[in-house]
Amino acid sequence: MRFEVLILGNSSATPMYERHPSSQVLNFNEQLFLIDCGEGTQMQLFRYGIKSNKISHIFISHLHGDHYLGLVGLLSSMNLSGRKSELHLYAPAALKEILDIQFKYSxxxxxxxxxxxxxxxxxxxxxxQTKMLTVTSFSLRHRVPTTGFRFDEGKRSASLIREKIEKLNVPTVFLSQLKRGVDCIGTDGTRYSASELTLPAPRSRSYAYCSDTRAFASYISAIQHVDLLYHETTFLHEMVDRAEETFHSTALEAAEVALQVGAGKLLMGHYSARYRDLTPLLTEAKSKFSNTHLSEEGKWYLV
Amino acid sequence: MRFEVLILGNSSATPMYERHPSSQVLNFNEQLFLIDCGEGTQMQLFRYGIKSNKISHIFISHLHGDHYLGLVGLLSSMNLSGRKSELHLYAPAALKEILDIQFKYSxxxxxxxxxxxxxxxxxxxxxxQTKMLTVTSFSLRHRVPTTGFRFDEGKRSASLIREKIEKLNVPTVFLSQLKRGVDCIGTDGTRYSASELTLPAPRSRSYAYCSDTRAFASYISAIQHVDLLYHETTFLHEMVDRAEETFHSTALEAAEVALQVGAGKLLMGHYSARYRDLTPLLTEAKSKFSNTHLSEEGKWYLV
Incomplete structure (x- = not known):
């Protein structure tokens, strides 16, 4: 079952070097979620072949322009292209006011x-919350009200051992029960043991999005043991004063967060325009948490 | 003296095929004016090497998103990059409200x-109005209140005939007077004739921007004899019903407007997303007005 994220934008407030403001698409079992929607998101969706009308839910972290200014354009284009299906938007309450006034005057x-x-x-x-997925919002610590988002996959089914199933010619009516761990008995009295015919259910996966935030605040408890953690790394640690002042994180701090919460993998982003070359940010983070990767626009990352 | 326009975006409402929403930069004697500011304008400015802090005036035609959604991002980035110089914004009154609410929440x-x-x-x-330039707004006919803009160069000076000036060794204090057509007499009684030492002043140039509008409305009188006319050509004439319904123009109609007002040259733009290949639009317009050109993003056009 697909569970992966496409980076559309990983720039901080001033977009430069062909990097775009924050936005990403999460594909969970072919359901598309958009997380943040910086200016130019609709063009990035087009560039990377994502049909915007397939997006069912949009999550906006906060009301700094680099995280939502692409929204009015995207919602309008969905309208122009004949969208009929409902769209759920999760965002700070004031966004409603911002949208309404723009729709009114246009x-x-x-x-x-x-x-x-x-x-x-x-x-x-x-x-x-659905049977297959739970999405939680949690407080980040930024200059304006901001939330992160965590996506937890529901309990996964065991998978059948195809060769054994075929060899024993197990009636297909039993398959879904076996996957749920229930033993079955055929009309002829044959017993089909779930533990023998299935592999244990894979562990459920989780993804968390933390941007923008000062490192180490209340959100730590909310992102425990995520498999993939996208955490902003606006600055190098030599600029920690600037990070504190602007309520952002350094690469080192993001790596410490990943370590502390027991994340599987750290994905960096929200790079300051002062860094054309991002290698020093990566080196710094990897010194603390080795499974760290620079997010690249246009690239999918498995959760 | 430079008087030319750089196209940053020439797409209609749905940006596609790497075409961007409406925006252009007018360079008048090294003073930069931004006309419309669709989503992504700040990235386009960066791409084409325009320093946004050199823009002194911004003109917004109307409050459809594809003409102004890049503004909050641009104004914010100017702020982040330390802009100190004042910026003049000409736009429908409601834009103030739209900006204020977004600046408030961010x-x-x-x-x-x-x-x-x-x-x-x-x-x-x-x-x-300055000594060198007059900018006029005028009514266009669209679904919401919309204006076009006309830029008229002031009276130009005569240019000196360098060889004659040097041969006669004309005192430099006389040069600006001669350019204004005033004869001068040296301390030794030598008479310097303006008509002999200068070429006649070149004709003053003019540029008009008409997007978005239904063709042939009250604006015709406002754009008489412009040297360069940017006029929207959203549709082919076979879609004139759709043009009427949406208050846009066809390529044929824009060409008829150019012919009727005695424009020097017609620059097309605001292309519908339905046209990947723009040649048919150009062919249609040229059939009526031969000096017609497709606007291309990233290209400068002399006024």
Missing amino acids: DTILRYDLIFHPTNSEKPEIIL | DTILRYDLIFHPTNSEKPEIIL
Whole structure:
């Protein structure tokens, strides 16, 4: 089952060197979620072959322009291209006001349902729950109300051992029960043992998005043991004063967070425009947490 | 004296095929004016080597997203990069409200003066006048209040005939007077004739921007005899019904406008996403007005 993230933008506030403001697409079992929507997101979606009308949910972390300014354009283009399916938007409450005023003056009436879910930057909340996925928002520590988002896969099924199933000619009506760990008995009295015919269910996977934030705040408890952690690394640690002042994180700090929460892998991003070459940021983070990677625009990362 | 326009975006509402929403930079004697500011304009400015802090005036035609959604990002980036010089913004009054609400929620305080000049979409108005340039806004006919902009160069000076000036060793104190057509007499009684020592002043040049609009409305009188006319050509004429319905123009109609007003040259733009290949639009317009050109992003056009 697919669970991977495409980076559309990994620049901090001033987009430079062909890097774009924050945005990414999470593909969970062919359901598409957009996380943040900086200026130019609709063009990036087009560039990387993502059909925007397949996006079902959008999550906006906070109301700094580099995280949401592409939204009005994207919502309008979805409208122009005839979108009919509903779209869920999770964002700080004030975004509704910002959208409404712009739709009012451009005389835009959306022909699809835009369902607005205000986020709570004060405490963690489960904001979406299906059998297969739970999405939680949690507080980040930035200059304006900001949340991160965590995506937890639901309990996964055991997988059948095909060769054994075929050899014993197990009736297909039993297969889903076996995957759930239930033994079955055939009409002829044959016993089919789930533990013998299946491999244990793979561990459920999780992804967390932390941008923008000062490192080490209340969010630490919310991102324990994530498999893939996208954490902003705006500055090198030599600029930690600037990071504190602007409520951002250094590469070293992000790596320390990854270490502390027991993350599987750290994905860096939200690079300051002062760094054309990102290698020093990577080197710094890897010195603390070796399974660290620079996010690259246009690239998919497995959760 | 430079008078030319750089196309940053020539797409209609849905940006596609690497075409960007409307925006252009007018360079008048090294003073930079930005006309419209669709999503991604700040990235386009960076791509084509334009220093955004050199832009002194911004003109926004109307409040459809593809003409202004890049503005908040651009203004914020100017702020982050330490802009101090004042910036004049000419736009429909409601844009002030749209900017204010976004600056409020992003907790942005501009450290430069943004001077807002509401435009009047009801009648032509001179909105900027210097010795060297007059800018006029005028009504276009679109679904929301919209203005076009006309830039008229002031009276130009005669140019000196260098060889004659040098041969007669004309005192330099006389040069500016001669350029203004005033004869001068030296201390030794020598008479320097302006008509003999100068070439006649070149004709003053003019540029008009018409996007978005239904063709043939009140604006015809405002764009008489412009040297360069940028006129939207959203559709082929076979889609004139759609053009009427959406208050846009066809390539044929734009060419008829250019012919009727006695324009020197027609520059096409605001292409619908339905046209990947733009040749049919050009062919159609040229059938009526031969000095027609497709605007290309990243290209400068002399006025």
